Amino acid sequence: MTFQLHHTTIAADTPGASTVLYWYTAGPEDAATRVHLQAALHADEQPGTMALHHLLPRLRDADVADRLKAHFTIYPSVNPLGLANFSMRHHIGRYDIETGVNYNRRWPDLYPQVADAIAGKLTADGAENIATIRRAAIDWIDSQQPRTAIQQLRLHVLRSAAAADIVLDLHCDDDSLKHIFTSPELMPGLQDLADWMGLAATLTAEDSGGGSFDEVLPTLYRNMRLANPSHPIPNGAETATLEYRGRADSFDHIGQQDAAGLFGFFAGRGLIDAEAGSKPAPAPAPTPFEATEVLRADAPGLLAYRVELGDKVIKGQPIADLIAMHGPEAFMSRRPILAGTDGFILSRVMGKYVTRGASIAKIVGTEVLQARAGAYLLED
Structure with missing residues (x-):
């Protein structure tokens, strides 16, 4: 059994203070596919955390039965710093109260950080090239010296995502139908995710303008392709922001439905050796x-x-x-x-x-x- 709870302490920016980030891993460490799941990057958005609360036992049980064919890393509440941001009984979990920066903005552009490191190392093998780019990205992340708590958190999470083939960032809107944001080159490849979620819309953009977490890796691989047209560079990571309705929609019965959709998606991909469940109705095609x-x-x-x-x-x-x-x-x-x-x-x-x-x-x-x-x- 590989299902395990981990934690790391993040030193705060004030004397004597710290916070703890918890995450789980499951599935073979040497699996060919790696999955990174996280919820509540905007710490005041809890439906994703509820969905992962219900998904975790299913992953644990599948792990015990040796049915996981991918390695999963799961952050049920990925932003403990934002969980602490209260003012006058109001939770300000969307923004860093010290800087005012949205927690899901200004994630780093990895391409200029790693372009020199991969120069001359690309080959005619697309899989090799992805591995080379990933190593360079992880090496750059490891070389950084974070000065603040939020930098510690971001680098830790980004390192996990950079090693993954599937990266899903669970959010919600204010009052909303389910939808996802993703990069246009990842569709229709992620149509099965849209179907299993039962979405109202899939919205695509290469660059929405804010440096969002889900755009970091597609932007890296896209810019690598543009800069190296003579070398095959596939999409190295399928990434998406999953918007699970509105903030008020954190209920057990809804979380169970959302967990079942995620489980069905992974089982349908062959990443869990289990029945995926009834085939969902097709979700609408993506729109810009x-x-x-x-x-x-x-x-x-x-x-x-x-x-x-x-x-x-x-x-x-x-x-x-x-x-x-x-x-x-x-x-x-x-x-x-x-x-x-x-x-x-x-x-x-x-x-x-x-x-x-x-x-x-x-x-x-x-x-x-x-x-x-x-x-x-x-x-x-």
């Missing part, structure tokens, strides 16, 4: 993230939604009314906020008091929006 409108409020006020999650809408249709909270008709007048594209409602916000510029909904369309092409795509 640039075709999704992030609808924002142009003034402060109180939202009154006119639509539900999943509703189909057309351009110009009222999505919500914004009730005025200042001015001559304060708390009396209201005006509509209109959809800027045809599509369906993927997400809304739970807090209905909004400030100017706040994101209030995402509308998934099919046509790339001119204002989104080449722009920063995230909400933040």
